[in-house]
Amino acid sequence: MSPLIEKMLTLQDRDRRMLQLLREQKDVPARKQLIETRLQAHRESLKASQEEIKKHTATLKNLEVEIEAKKNQIKKYRDQQLQAKKNEEYRALEHEVATVQKQIRTLEDQEIVAMERMEELQKTQGTHQQDFQAEEKQVQAEFQALETRVQNIQHEIDQMRAERTTLTAGVDATWLARYERILQKTGNYAMVPVEKNCCGGCHMTLPPSVIHDARRGQTITSCNYCGTPSPEGLYSRRRGCGRMVAVSDANRGGRKVRTP
Numbered sequence: 001m002s003p004l005i006e007k008m009l010t011l012q013d014r015d016r017r018m019l020q021l022l023r024e025q026k027d028v029p030a031r032k033q034l035i036e037t038r039l040q041a042h043r044e045s046l047k048a049s050q051e052e053i054k055k056h057t058a059t060l061k062n063l064e065v066e067i068e069a070k071k072n073q074i075k076k077y078r079d080q081q082l083q084a085k086k087n088e089e090y091r092a093l094e095h096e097v098a099t100v101q102k103q104i105r106t107l108e109d110q111e112i113v114a115m116e117r118m119e120e121l122q123k124t125q126g127t128h129q130q131d132f133q134a135e136e137k138q139v140q141a142e143f144q145a146l147e148t149r150v151q152n153i154q155h156e157i158d159q160m161r162a163e164r165t166t167l168t169a170g171v172d173a174t175w176l177a178r179y180e181r182i183l184q185k186t187g188n189y190a191m192v193p194v195e196k197n198c199c200g201g202c203h204m205t206l207p208p209s210v211i212h213d214a215r216r217g218q219t220i221t222s223c224n225y226c227g228t229p230s231p232e233g234l235y236s237r238r239r240g241c242g243r244m245v246a247v248s249d250a251n252r253g254g255r256k257v258r259t260p
Contacts, residue, residue, distance in 0.1 A: 004171065008179060011167045012191050015183055018160045021153050028150055032143065039139045042132040049125040056118050063111045070104045199223040 077097045084090040168176055183190040192200030194214050199206055204225040206214070213221045 004175075007167055007171060008175075008191060011164065011171075011179075012183070012189065014160050014164060014167065015190075016188065018157055018164075019183075019187060021157050021160075025150065025153050025157075028146055032146060035139050035142050035146075039132075039135050042128070042135045046125070046128040046132045049121065049128045053118070053121050053125055056114065056121055060111065060114050060118065063107055063114060067104055067107045067111065070100050070107065074100050074104075199225060 074097050077093045077100070081090050081093045081097075084093060179190045194200060194206065194211065197205055197211055201223060202225050204223070207224060210221060210224060
């Protein structure tokens with residue numbers, strides 16, 4: 001295999017890795033949003049339970065106030081009984097007292113039910129609070145891991161860009177521009193192998209002369225059908241995306257590069 005082809009294949013390995021890292025880097029905000037969505041769900045559950053307790057506390061308070069008001073009403077009736085001069089007035093007030101006492105018992109029953117419900121709500125809130133705190137801790141750990149990953153990605157990308165400058169030195173500008181154009185369009189392989197006398201880009205059978213030139217491995221050769229280069233030297237470009245094909249050594253399949 002010619003040094004040019006070997007260098008281009010190494011360049012492709014680096015470029016594909018860099019594209020993968022760039023895609024991962026681009027996905028980080030979406031991943032953060034997904035993580036935050038999880039936490040937000042727990043936050044909303046906790047807030048809902050807190051609001052429910054707040055409403056129920058007001059209900060209990062209203063019952064207490066109403067019961068106290070009824071008791072005060074009974075006290076007034078008792079005071080009026082002490083001043084009553086006729087039995088009919090006394091009995092009428094006694095009837096009013098009995099009516100209010102019945103109302104108080106009803107309110108107290110409601111208060112008991114409300115207090116039992118409050119205990120359930122408090123347990124639910126406690127569970128939501130624990131879930132939220134656990135999720136918040138997990139989210140913070142995941143955010144930290146993502147930040148570390150972003151830094152590592154950028155470091156690796158910077159290294160690859162520095163290596164790329166060395167790898168592209170001395171490469172024919174025309175072939176390099178063609179390779180970069182194809183890589184940008186495909187987002188994956190720009191060079192694919194010649195396998196079983198077929199172009200690894202379009203999978204069409206290549207003419208014997210093209211196969212011969214490719215297997216000589218002295219220069220980059222193009223596929224007649226799609227224009228993609230290969231590790232043996234065949235460089236061809238598929239219509240619409242333009243892959244390159246190549247075969248690594250004469251008389252054998254050479255370096256395998258799978259097409260997507």
